[in-house]
Amino acid sequence: MSHCIGLLSIASKLNLLVLLLSAVCFCSCLSDRIPEFALTKTEESDLKEENGKESVAEDDLDPEDLEVFYPTYQWQTVRPGQAVPAGLHVRLNLQTGEREARLPDNKNEKSDMKDQKKRKRLDEMHINSNSYTSQELKEALAKMKGKEKTENTMEQKANLEDVRQRFRPIEELKKEFEELNMKIETDFEVMVKLINKFNSSTSTLDEKVAALYDLEYYVHQVDNAKDFLSLGGLQLVINGLNSTEPMLKEHAAFVLGAALSSNPKVQVEAIEGGALQKLLVILATEQPLAVKKKALFALSSMLRHFPYAQLQFLKLGGLQVLRNLFKEKGMETLYIRVVTLLYDLIVEKMLLEDSENKEDQMEEKVQQYKQVNLVPAVVEQGWCVIISNLLALPEHDTREKVLKTVRILMASCRDGYQGDYALSTTLSMLRTEYEELAAEEQREGDKDGYFKELLSSINTIIQELRAGYL
Template identity: 60%
Template structure:
């Protein structure tokens, strides 16, 4: 067979091909072989081998090249097998008990492994079909707003929408397209499942998203959520409404001012004491604690910037503690102290400390409070000692122990 030199635009360093002869030769790992060769697994050595078929050595489209001491071959008539295709073909061969890949098997391999060009076309088509978050949000809002959609389809749309609006940009996009207003309006739905899932979507969109908080406030979301919390509703709806309510109020002093003006603290007090709503008490307490701490941290911050001064001015108008004292929260807060959750205890202890100067007499009258504090002191003494043995000199439990000590001392 006539040899051919490598063309100028082909770099032989890039060619990793198999140079066949009429004798069986080992196919090294990573080498590509052209179609038309006989291939076998040498059961004695475990090596993959190939050669030119005895009756086709003069008919193949194999083109040989040589440059110096390097030589190789390319197939001008058909595509080469990749190393991965060769492995899969050999596996197929062993499963069928044949040592050589017959022509029928070669055809089977060609049908099984699609050419890379076809795969790339499919990938390009798939990329065209990939939807952006905004496109998906549009579809979900459209489905939810469709008069022909079933209740189940609307619920599914809201459920999926909640996943997307956790992202700040997605929530703002929902707002810009009018979808947020649809969700807020759905809080008035006669379908309880719609109310529940709409509140869930709203809470996700509001979380740490000032632009959406302002828009929702202007759209009347705070009033609608207060109605859900104040009226007779299932626990599931109240839970989602409280989530959205908390997301609206956190880090938004103007909303906190309106919350107090609209009687929101009384609503939370009723919810805290309502029968069957015990699971929501910790959530209510956490919200009040967070609002108290927000104002405290802003007031204590050493920041002279104009932005901070404006924020501080807004928080100065949020006076949460005085109405809490008036509405008997001095007696309500300690009721959560027996909780088994350290985080809840921490919030209760710190809130009690904040209210101590005004609530001391009420605390002293709370039945069982003294014994609860003493039990917590014993528990946290052991946990703090364990922390110190592990090398934590200023650990979490030491902080809780100090809070308990502080309250016991002030009440004594």
């Protein structure tokens, strides 16, 4: 028992010793940290004071009070706080760590145009480049702006003066138009005046001819031609074909042909008004070439795409009238026009018969064309030889149209062509001629030229004639 009590007393003493050692260590550590804390606080306060002084110093600087950097063509160090003008070359010297600037070298480098203008203006105002204050800079800038404003004002005045000289005021133009009392007329109103002038008994021959000349321009349009019909102008022109004055006949036929072109309504009214008979009379009687040329034009406009007129043309002996033109002297220019008309009428009927369009109106037109026996009449009246003889003409365009007509009539005229020695001779001569022309075309690089097409037509006709012999 006594032994246990002794052990407890020893343990309590050891614990007390440990507590004392811990207290001593804590005090020493605390005494070491306090000076450090005090030193740290002191340094922070000092930094705040220094930063405050610097910020105040920077805030007190006015941009206008900054020292201006005066550049030269040599590199100079830019000190802190110096204002560097625009347009300079600036670099960082890697050896010294300082910024340097200089003026651009005019010999080797292109400076900005604006900077050149600024330096020029500064030179003109005699600004001392060695030293000037912010106030002097402000005054120089004010002078520059004033000078620019003056230049702009002078330029504007010059432009305004130029505009006044080149253009007239709108008020002046309006006044002149009002004095002229100008009025824009419609085509209908113009045609009314022209018809009245042509129909007036007081109008001279020249005035009537001039009226017809102007009317021809207007009646080309389909709607104007219909208005011309409603105004009674068509019948007046048809009656003008009976005039004893060749000039009136010529221009009346010209107006009639223009109004008839591709205008079925006018075609019907014209044939009912007796235009076909009057045109055939002009072509059958002795008339100047100009009159017959315009009459043939009007006849062609009436017959195209109008089977009823074609039928009446055959009944009235129109083919015989046209055939007689080839017997008259001085009518050579009409030959190819007649052949072209016959070719167009034959092809027109063939295309319609071969058409797959089976509408009611088209069927009715086909039936009308079946009554027009144009090709048999052409063969019967000897047109095959008349047409083939035109191959002797020298014009290539004439030969082309004649060759087309001969080919389209080949089926009906083959018997006559096979016995025509003159035709065979002419075709052989033409083939030789066009072989040379086609070869020349090919040498020039034109493989599918005009003469090659003519040569092909000639060869086709020759082959068809030879096939007929077999």
